[in-house]
Amino acid sequence: MLMKDFLELVQKRQSNRKYTNKPVEKDKLERCLEAARLAPSASNSQPWTFLVVDKPDLVKKVGNAAMGPLMSFNKFVSQAPVIVAIIMEKPKIITEVGGRIKKKEYPLIDVGIAAEHFCLQATELGLGTCMLGWFDEKKEKELLHVPEEKSITLLIATGYPPENYKHRKKIRKKFETVVKYNSYE
Numbered sequence: 470m471l472m473k474d475f476l477e478l479v480q481k482r483q484s485n486r487k488y489t490n491k492p493v494e495k496d497k498l499e500r501c502l503e504a505a506r507l508a509p510s511a512s513n514s515q516p517w518t519f520l521v522v523d524k525p526d527l528v529k530k531v532g533n534a535a536m537g538p539l540m541s542f543n544k545f546v547s548q549a550p551v552i553v554a555i556i557m558e559k560p561k562i563i564t565e566v567g568g569r570i571k572k573k574e575y576p577l578i579d580v581g582i583a584a585e586h587f588c589l590q591a592t593e594l595g596l597g598t599c600m601l602g603w604f605d606e607k608k609e610k611e612l613l614h615v616p617e618e619k620s621i622t623l624l625i626a627t628g629y630p631p632e633n634y635k636h637r638k639k640i641r642k643k644f645e646t647v648v649k650y651n652s653y654e
């Protein structure tokens with residue numbers, strides 16, 4: 470379904486916590502990955518690798534390693550047909566030095582932007598996604614053969630939501646609360 474405008478797309482994207490077993494078409498998945506690849510990053514460092522997990526057995530294991538201690542938290546993840554792990558790569562030296570001087574974690578910001586590019590493109594294609602920051606990183610690294618010294622910053626569960634999956638109204642702080650003009654005080 471094509472969106473009429475960007476804000477409509479932004480409204481439509483929501484964290485999808487139920488998936489059907491309909492597989493994600495490769496061309497659609499790669500369109501989302503392309504949107505992520507084209508994301509901006511500090512000094513154009515592109516400090517990321519998008520690791521696609523689509524082998525059913527492995528998806529189950531990666532999904533299970535994202536479950537919380539109460540078992541219901543993130544239980545849905547293993548039902549998604551695809552999980553994309555975003556691995557943070559070293560940025561350019563200039564970004565690293567700049568980040569140290571300015572006390573900014575540029576690669577973390579970059580990965581967040583790329584992740585949202587992915588999710589918005591997925592939404593436009595009728596797919597559901599959920600970014601996941603809670604997972605057993607050590608276990609995920611073992612499952613995905615990611616070297617210990619690297620960081621898996623985010624997982625994105627991806628797949629089709631059930632037809633009757635409800636669109637939730639966005640719960641957000643008020644516009645006036647989060648937007649200020651010219652002076653913070």
Ligand SMILES: Cc1cc2nc3c(=O)[nH]c(=O)nc-3n(C[C@H](O)[C@H](O)[C@H](O)COP(=O)(O)O)c2cc1C
Pocket residue numbers: 482483484485486543599600601602603604639
């Ligand atoms: C960095 C990050 C980490 C998140 N981690 C999880 C998670 O582990 N499990 C989960 O169910 N949702 C997770 N979410 C989804 C948020 O809960 C969700 O974006 C927020 O409640 C707003 O709802 P919406 O995405 O439906 O608009 C995460 C979102 C972000 C941006």
